[in-house]
Amino acid sequence: MIVCSCNVLTDHDVRSAAKTQTSAKSARAVYGCLGCSAQCGRCARTIRKILKDALSQTCGESCSCGRCRA
Numbered sequence: 001m002i003v004c005s006c007n008v009l010t011d012h013d014v015r016s017a018a019k020t021q022t023s024a025k026s027a028r029a030v031y032g033c034l035g036c037s038a039q040c041g042r043c044a045r046t047i048r049k050i051l052k053d054a055l056s057q058t059c060g061e062s063c064s065c066g067r068c069r070a
């Protein structure tokens with residue numbers, strides 16, 4: 001499903017960035033990891049939610065990556 005119509009990013013793109021890019025700590029960083037930047041910003045809340053959900057599934061109790069607790 002497309003979650004960012006300006007940059008044509010899908011929920012899969014965001015989850016993939018969250019799981020493979022250690023610098024994907026915020027919505028802004030996710031845009032950067034995917035080679036784009038925020039345009040209208042309407043998708044930022046959705047991207048933050050997908051990022052948080054993806055990290056909560058990836059990281060465990062003893063995780064020290066610094067992204068999942070941000």
Ligand code: FES
Nearest residue numbers: 004006039040043
């Ligand atoms: S919908 Fe993502 S920046 Fe506009």
